[in-house]
Amino acid sequence: MDHLPHHTDILIIGAGIQGLVVAKTYLQLSPHIQLLILDSQHSIGGVWAKENCYTGLRTNNQLGTFEFTDYDIEDACPGKVRKGEHIPAEVAHDYLSKYAETFDLVKRVRLGYKVLTAEHLLDKKNGGWRLTVIRKQAEAPNPKADLGNNSIPSSTPPAILTASRILVCTGLTSTPLPISLTGSSSFLPPLLTFHDFRRQASALLSTPKIKHVAIYGSSKSAYDAVYAFASRSIKVTWIIRASGHGPVYMAPSHIYLGPLRCWLELLVTTRPLSWLSPCIWGDKDGFGFMRRLLQETRIGRFVVRNFWKKLGGDVVVQTGLQEKGPGVQKLIPKESALWYGTGVSILNYESDIHQFIRNGTVNVLRTDIERLEGRRILLKLDGAVEDAPGSIPEVDALICSTGWRWDSGLTFLPNADHANLGIPSASYSPTQAATWDALDAQADAEILARFPILATGPSITKDDVVIPKPVDASIANEKLQAEPRKQKKEDLTPWRLFRGLAPPSNPHRDIVFLGMMSSFQTLLRSEVTALWAYAYLNNAIAPPEGLSKRAAPRPPALDDSKQATASQTTDWLYEAALFSRFCRWRYPMGYGARFPDFVFDAMPHFDMLLRDLGLRSWRKGWGWVGEVFGGAYLRGDYRGLVEEWRERTKFGKMD
Numbered sequence: 001m002d003h004l005p006h007h008t009d010i011l012i013i014g015a016g017i018q019g020l021v022v023a024k025t026y027l028q029l030s031p032h033i034q035l036l037i038l039d040s041q042h043s044i045g046g047v048w049a050k051e052n053c054y055t056g057l058r059t060n061n062q063l064g065t066f067e068f069t070d071y072d073i074e075d076a077c078p079g080k081v082r083k084g085e086h087i088p089a090e091v092a093h094d095y096l097s098k099y100a101e102t103f104d105l106v107k108r109v110r111l112g113y114k115v116l117t118a119e120h121l122l123d124k125k126n127g128g129w130r131l132t133v134i135r136k137q138a139e140a141p142n143p144k145a146d147l148g149n150n151s152i153p154s155s156t157p158p159a160i161l162t163a164s165r166i167l168v169c170t171g172l173t174s175t176p177l178p179i180s181l182t183g184s185s186s187f188l189p190p191l192l193t194f195h196d197f198r199r200q201a202s203a204l205l206s207t208p209k210i211k212h213v214a215i216y217g218s219s220k221s222a223y224d225a226v227y228a229f230a231s232r233s234i235k236v237t238w239i240i241r242a243s244g245h246g247p248v249y250m251a252p253s254h255i256y257l258g259p260l261r262c263w264l265e266l267l268v269t270t271r272p273l274s275w276l277s278p279c280i281w282g283d284k285d286g287f288g289f290m291r292r293l294l295q296e297t298r299i300g301r302f303v304v305r306n307f308w309k310k311l312g313g314d315v316v317v318q319t320g321l322q323e324k325g326p327g328v329q330k331l332i333p334k335e336s337a338l339w340y341g342t343g344v345s346i347l348n349y350e351s352d353i354h355q356f357i358r359n360g361t362v363n364v365l366r367t368d369i370e371r372l373e374g375r376r377i378l379l380k381l382d383g384a385v386e387d388a389p390g391s392i393p394e395v396d397a398l399i400c401s402t403g404w405r406w407d408s409g410l411t412f413l414p415n416a417d418h419a420n421l422g423i424p425s426a427s428y429s430p431t432q433a434a435t436w437d438a439l440d441a442q443a444d445a446e447i448l449a450r451f452p453i454l455a456t457g458p459s460i461t462k463d464d465v466v467i468p469k470p471v472d473a474s475i476a477n478e479k480l481q482a483e484p485r486k487q488k489k490e491d492l493t494p495w496r497l498f499r500g501l502a503p504p505s506n507p508h509r510d511i512v513f514l515g516m517m518s519s520f521q522t523l524l525r526s527e528v529t530a531l532w533a534y535a536y537l538n539n540a541i542a543p544p545e546g547l548s549k550r551a552a553p554r555p556p557a558l559d560d561s562k563q564a565t566a567s568q569t570t571d572w573l574y575e576a577a578l579f580s581r582f583c584r585w586r587y588p589m590g591y592g593a594r595f596p597d598f599v600f601d602a603m604p605h606f607d608m609l610l611r612d613l614g615l616r617s618w619r620k621g622w623g624w625v626g627e628v629f630g631g632a633y634l635r636g637d638y639r640g641l642v643e644e645w646r647e648r649t650k651f652g653k654m655d
Contacts, residue, residue: 003110004133007162008036011131013410014169015039015109016046017522018515020096021068022167022530024103028642029534029651036163037105040114040136044106045096047173053089054201056228060220060346062086062253065265068523069639071099086253086348112136116158118166119413120421120511127508131161164510165537168408171515172595175405183372187398191372194221194401205232210396214239214377216369217401218247220345225399227349230356237392238364239379240330241402245589246366247331248343251315264346266632268520268600276307277600278451280547280582284608286618287627301453305338312337319347320354327357327364333589335458341583341590341597342518372398406594407492408513420505422576423513424492424594436496439577446550447582454585492594494584496576499544499609500596501529502536504576509537517596524638525602531641532609540651544612546571547578603633613645 010026012019015037023037043050048059059066063081067073073081073091076098080091087095100106117132135156176193184191190204194217197204204210205228215225218240229236240247254263267273274282275290282291294300312333316322321332331354337344347353356362368380375394407424418425419432428436448455498504500517512533519525535541583592591597598605607617619637620626645651 009034011163019169025530057089058086127510222401269633308338339589341587422496443577
């Protein structure tokens with residue numbers, strides 16, 4: 001296969017934000033190492049690849065929060081970004097492309113290559129990987145009838161590539177969940193996922209025959225699709241599933257908390273506010289006393305509940321959702337803001353999206369789709385939140401914004417290694433399943449005992465995930481043993497990674513998963529996790545501090561053929577269980593049951609990773625005074641981390 005070596009020392013899968021940052025970090029510390037980046041798309045940028053951008057799409061970020069610590073967006077894209085405005089998608093793409101050029105990454109990137117399988121070479125002393133790769137043809141625009149056709153055939157047979165270490169940076173929004181609506185195969189109009197819509201938006205939005213579309217879903221991507229059509233005076237029927245989580249919190253970029261006007265993005269990096277979020281790694285920020293006061297006392301939990309109630313209420317009021325009018329109130333979230341993760345998002349549109357509901361351009365329905373028939377959408381009447389019609393008359397397109405697959409998008413072999421790697425899987429052996437069940441049950445008991453407020457969260461049972469109901473913390477062990485978790489055979493397990501990054505049981509240290517978590521401040525997170533990943537892969541991290549306040553359990557080994565010999569292996573398994581299960585309990589209205597999903601917990605997560613690296617987590621200066629009164633953490637506070645770590649460790653010249 002052209003342009004691909006037979007072997008590389010480091011293989012990075014994904015040329016988005018995370019892939020580019022970890023490549024730059026690796027080469028900064030090991031400049032002569034063989035490093036290759038593969039991406040299945042045909043331009044750099046991941047989510048912000050050129051083919052994913054359309055006119056009107058913007059980042060949630062404004063100037064100052066979509067920048068790497070060592071590369072200014074105003075220098076890269078002069079005159080294209082103004083203070084107080086959200087960054088257009090095409091500018092985000094240009095910025096990432098120029099970042100790759102500036103740090104000499106382009107020559108190491110191979111676009112249009114998709115990794116199909118990654119086979120772990122467990123028989124080799126130092127591990128390693130054998131990968132099957134195909135070359136994909138560029139996607140041709142299709143402005144005619146079948147706008148939903150998004151297949152990209154391979155132009156060459158698969159090739160084999162070996163790598164000593166791989167860093168999986170495919171992210172969590174690469175592969176949409178398949179559309180499984182009854183009648184979808186015979187539905188006449190274009191039927192697209194949001195992934196398809198992004199790539200074919202120009203054709204859809206400019207086609208005269210598109211006069212009425214239906215949008216199915218309530219996430220930020222559904223909002224984006226609704227706005228794209230409604231702002232062009234195209235009629236939209238917006239269907240929000242009655243059986244799902246319902247609408248998410250959508251806030252303006254700045255909100256008022258009492259008399260204070262606050263930039264929402266910076267609230268999550270303001271340290272004192274992070275104390276109001278129950279967090280199992282929270283005491284890594286050095287303020288354990290404040291966290292215990294707020295999370296382990298009744299008066300503290302009273303303060304916490306009312307803060308989140310106030311925050312959510314203020315967002316609803318300040319976005320005008322309480323106004324009377326056709327459909328606007330149907331967008332009010334049904335639970336406290338405490339329980340939502342990164343589903344909380346920003347109204348980053350040029351005009352008020354709610355005006356289209358008030359003037360009748362958008363009709364909001366809270367019900368489920370029964371089936372598709374011809375050009376009609378038949379709706380379920382049972383379980384509808386409000387009186388919905390039995391069907392929607394002919395539509396010209398249906399966009400399904402119903403989520404993404406939460407696995408990595410490639411097949412790992414052998415299947416028996418999945419439980420050790422901590423990846424989503426349907427292939428656990430009975431021993432592996434029993435081991436993780438035991439670890440999860442122990443983790444649940446510890447989490448609910450330490451954070452009783454989490455036992456009061458909403459219970460959500462989704463079609464594809466069966467989740468245990470909340471239990472009273474005082475009887476956690478007893479309840480969890482009496483009501484074991486159930487899981488459908490076809491379900492994928494959640495991500496179970498140490499620190500949300502590394503396999504919990506892999507002595508070879510030859511793989512890291514980056515970007516398999518969802519949080520605000522993506523660019524900062526990418527830089528911190530990239531450095532942690534380099535140190536981990538090069539055995540330069542001392543035994544890290546644990547999350548548990550109890551002695552770690554000693555379950556059977558994951559491998560049926562041998563017992564775990566190192567205590568660290570078992571400890572890391574339990575640490576991974578704590579991390580994973582905490583996210584499930586903390587964000588039941590988000591994605592915590594599938595992968596790490598957190599908002600106000602991002603700051604202490606940075607702290608924890610920096611402490612693992614032996615670096616300062618308090619970076620404001622003036623000790624605790626700076627941390628409490630120094631304001632939000634910005635990119636400048638983390639500038640120079642790589643050089644700081646290299647100087648401290650005298651590490652980083654490994655070739």
